[in-house]
Amino acid sequence: xxxxxxxxxxxxxxxxxxxxxxxxxxxxxxxxxxxxxxxxxxxxxxxxxxxxxxxxxxxxxxxxxxxxxxxxxxxxxxxxxxxxxxxxxxxxxxxxxxxxxxxxxxxxxxxxxxxxxxxxxxxxxxxxxxxxxxxxxxxxxxxxxxxxxxxxxxxxxxxxxxxxxxx
Numbered sequence: 777x778x779x780x781x782x783x784x785x786x787x788x789x790x791x792x793x794x795x796x797x798x799x800x801x802x803x804x805x806x807x808x809x810x811x812x813x814x815x816x817x818x819x820x821x822x823x824x825x826x827x828x829x830x831x832x833x834x835x836x837x838x839x840x841x842x843x844x845x846x847x848x849x850x851x852x853x854x855x856x857x858x859x860x861x862x863x864x865x866x867x868x869x870x871x872x873x874x875x876x877x878x879x880x881x882x883x884x885x886x887x888x889x890x891x892x893x894x895x896x897x898x899x900x901x902x903x904x905x906x907x908x909x910x911x912x913x914x915x916x917x918x919x920x921x922x923x924x925x926x927x928x929x930x931x932x933x934x935x936x937x938x939x940x941x942x943x
Contacts, residue, residue: 784835791839794827794860800888801845802859802867802898803852806830808880814857817874817881826867827860844890851885851892864888865904872902 779787795801806814821828833852840846859867868886875881886893888901905913 779832787831787835788839791829791831791836791858791860795840795843795845797862798827798845798860799864800859800861800867800886800901801840801848802871802886803848803856803884804859804871804875805854805882805884806857806880807855809878813878817857817870820874821859821867821870824866824870825861825863826870828857828867828870829860830855830857845887847892848885848887854884856884857881863907865901865906868898868902869906872899 809817818828833854833856836852836856836858837849840848857871859871861867868888871881871883875883883895883898885895886898886901888897893901
């Protein structure tokens with residue numbers, strides 16, 4: 777059922793609101809994916825905080841006009857699913873992980889921080905550790921000297937207690 781003008785304006789406004797807060801947009805061709813698989817992809821995207829939607833390309837072009845994602849307009853051709861996220865890595869990771877299991881989902885392009893990304897750029901972005909992983913890695917690095925010092929002090933204390941005469 778075709779959209780009337782008011783519906784189209786509402787879609788553009790909704791997408792425009794998502795794009796205004798986004799850091800990353802990833803475009804992928806979804807031709808040939810069964811509805812059940814798309815439902816799983818949408819559920820995975822929701823868990824990661826990614827706004828995932830199939831859109832008419834003309835409406836998507838209109839929604840990104842005047843934003844940092846305007847250069848993506850040239851790549852908006854064919855049946856596309858749009859992954860939009862505030863997290864710089866989330867949309868790239870969700871679509872890249874799904875494309876590894878389903879050959880029918882083909883990543884076409886992306887944009888991060890005003891820079892247009894090709895397929896390899898999107899895959900590289902998807903492989904960057906997420907915020908939680910980076911925090912845990914940082915904590916591990918920060919705690920390593922403290923735990924090493926605690927082990928040394930514990931060993932010294934144990935050695936001293938062995939050397940002490942039993943009364």
